[in-house]
Amino acid sequence: MDETLTPGARRAMDRAASRARSRGAAAVEPADLLAALLDEPESRASELVAEYGMAPQDVREALGAARLDEDAIEAAGYGLLDEPAVDSPRSSAIRAVVGEATARARADGRKASVGTEHLLAGLVAEAAFVLEPLRDAGLDLDGLRDALIRDEAEVEPLPPLEGPPLDLSDSTRTVDLARVLDASANRAREGLRVVEDYARFVLDDPGLTRRLKEARHRLADALRGFDPDLLLAARDTREDVGTHIMTHSEQVRENPRAVLAANFKRTGEALRSLEEYGKLVDVWLAGRFEVLRYDVYTLEKLMMTAVHAYRSLADCRLMVLVGGLPTLGDVTWIVGEALAGGADVIQLREKGLPDRELLTRAREVRILTAQAKARFILNDRPDLARLSGADGVHLGQDDVTVRDARRIVGPNLVIGVSTHERAQLDAAIVSGAGYLGVGPVFPSATKDFAEPELAGLAYVRTVAETTNLPWFAIGGVDATNVDRVLEAGASRIAVSAAVVKADRPRAAAAALRAALDAAADGR
Ligand SMILES: Cc1ncc(COP(=O)(O)OP(=O)(O)O)c(N)n1
Numbered sequence: 001m002d003e004t005l006t007p008g009a010r011r012a013m014d015r016a017a018s019r020a021r022s023r024g025a026a027a028v029e030p031a032d033l034l035a036a037l038l039d040e041p042e043s044r045a046s047e048l049v050a051e052y053g054m055a056p057q058d059v060r061e062a063l064g065a066a067r068l069d070e071d072a073i074e075a076a077g078y079g080l081l082d083e084p085a086v087d088s089p090r091s092s093a094i095r096a097v098v099g100e101a102t103a104r105a106r107a108d109g110r111k112a113s114v115g116t117e118h119l120l121a122g123l124v125a126e127a128a129f130v131l132e133p134l135r136d137a138g139l140d141l142d143g144l145r146d147a148l149i150r151d152e153a154e155v156e157p158l159p160p161l162e163g164p165p166l167d168l169s170d171s172t173r174t175v176d177l178a179r180v181l182d183a184s185a186n187r188a189r190e191g192l193r194v195v196e197d198y199a200r201f202v203l204d205d206p207g208l209t210r211r212l213k214e215a216r217h218r219l220a221d222a223l224r225g226f227d228p229d230l231l232l233a234a235r236d237t238r239e240d241v242g243t244h245i246m247t248h249s250e251q252v253r254e255n256p257r258a259v260l261a262a263n264f265k266r267t268g269e270a271l272r273s274l275e276e277y278g279k280l281v282d283v284w285l286a287g288r289f290e291v292l293r294y295d296v297y298t299l300e301k302l303m304m305t306a307v308h309a310y311r312s313l314a315d316c317r318l319m320v321l322v323g324g325l326p327t328l329g330d331v332t333w334i335v336g337e338a339l340a341g342g343a344d345v346i347q348l349r350e351k352g353l354p355d356r357e358l359l360t361r362a363r364e365v366r367i368l369t370a371q372a373k374a375r376f377i378l379n380d381r382p383d384l385a386r387l388s389g390a391d392g393v394h395l396g397q398d399d400v401t402v403r404d405a406r407r408i409v410g411p412n413l414v415i416g417v418s419t420h421e422r423a424q425l426d427a428a429i430v431s432g433a434g435y436l437g438v439g440p441v442f443p444s445a446t447k448d449f450a451e452p453e454l455a456g457l458a459y460v461r462t463v464a465e466t467t468n469l470p471w472f473a474i475g476g477v478d479a480t481n482v483d484r485v486l487e488a489g490a491s492r493i494a495v496s497a498a499v500v501k502a503d504r505p506r507a508a509a510a511a512l513r514a515a516l517d518a519a520a521d522g523r
Pocket residue numbers: 319347349379380394395396397398399416417418419436437438447472474494
């Protein structure tokens with residue numbers, strides 16, 4: 001890593017790495033950094049958070065993060081200061097946070113090093129979800145955001161560029177450069193707007209829309225590094241030879257997805273152009289377009305995953321989990337009943353079967369679901385999901401990661417991820433999950449949870465406000481409580497006992513299906 005950290009920021013990064021290691025995580029995550037930043041009450045980040053309504057000790061309580069027990073961590077073999085965090089693996093989210101912090105430090109004085117306030121600004125800009133729990137506990141998050149990340153309209157223009165590169169009176173070559181930059185800036189702005197419209201109006205997804213809007217604002221911020229008057233003066237659209245050249249592929253778009261793909265491509269290309277030609281103006285400024293380009297690639301992946309997931313699960317509402325049954329015949333019967341009652345996804349969840357037997361059952365369920373035009377998800381096992389021709393695989397927080405599962409299942413299978421809290425939700429979305437398990441909502445007869453592990457209806461409401469990726473409320477859902485789950489914002493449920501252990505599974509599935517359909521009709 002090449003960012004220059006102030007001593008306070010370095011200590012925070014080190015503590016974040018220690019926190020990540022002590023909880024057994026493979027990489028440092030934004031939540032580690034937030035807790036680490038606020039471990040030191042005299043840091044600028046802590047002062048800022050205090051200014052906006054929260055004392056550091058209240059923050060720790062709200063985050064559920066104890067003060068870092070440095071002795072315990074060292075005793076466990078994770079030296080705090082002898083293993084600097086800069087060498088620790090960082091998640092893509094934390095890299096984005098540090099990238100943003102670096103850009104902000106530079107914006108403050110270009111050569112200034114990254115301080116704790118910049119890291120906090122990076123978190124607010126790139127991983128605001130980790131601060132959300134603090135809002136309920138009294139933090140004026142919007143005020144803090146405004147203070148750290150000034151709004152597009154309020155951002156002061158960067159100081160005028162030194163030297164002559166964009167002085168139009170200087171030479172025709174600089175006019176040409178300004179024309180390139182102006183055209184690329186417009187392309188990037190327009191491309192981002194088109195993809196934002198897709199997230200907003202086609203996917204109806206608040207989380208993706210917010211991320212794209214933030215990217216658009218960061219683009220506007222970076223473009224202030226060029227003098228807008230110079231770019232405008234250089235614009236000569238009528239004489240632009242390129243405006244008359246239109247290829248067939250530019251004129252034809254097969255469907256909205258093709259519009260999306262083309263505009264992501266266009267945005268990436270325009271950012272590359274800004275970056276390359278920007279180097280002739282200011283290397284640091286060029287770096288900001290590079291960071292943005294990587295962000296856009298990530299967003300493209302998230303959007304395309306979401307589009308794929310919507311397509312494969314859009315109409316699915318009732319997932320029934322089957323498993324733990326004595327014979328293949330029992331599985332065949334219960335799956336048939338669930339499908340006849342209106343289940344449109346069957347998840348095979350077997351915990352103790354030998355692999356060969358599990359694969360046989362998975363193949364049987366694949367055939368039955370295909371006949372009923374329903375989806376088939378296999379729990380826990382990407383390898384057998386692929387071999388059985390399943391539509392997807394479901395992974396919990398302790399199962400293999402989405403990234404590793406994707407290596408096994410290839411590009412087409414949907415990967416679902418269990419989430420029990422907001423941080424897991426955000427991480428699952430960023431990891432490329434195609435759908436989400438949301439729960440446990442109520443105590444379950446199928447899987448044991450201690451009372452504090454229940455995510456409850458409050459979490460269902462949070463998810464409903466956050467994402468439009470397909471998600472299934474799960475855990476103890478049955479005919480007696482399904483209406484409360486639907487009122488909390490769910491439109492899909494995953495159940496086991498309510499169907500599998502019912503006296504009349506088909507009727508039980510049909511009753512749940514009717515409740516889901518009625519709620520969908522009423523929306
Ligand atoms: C739709 C759905 N949501 C959550 C789960 C639970 O997955 P996991 O946490 O991995 O637990 P097990 O099911 O493996 O015991 C699920 N299976 N499906």
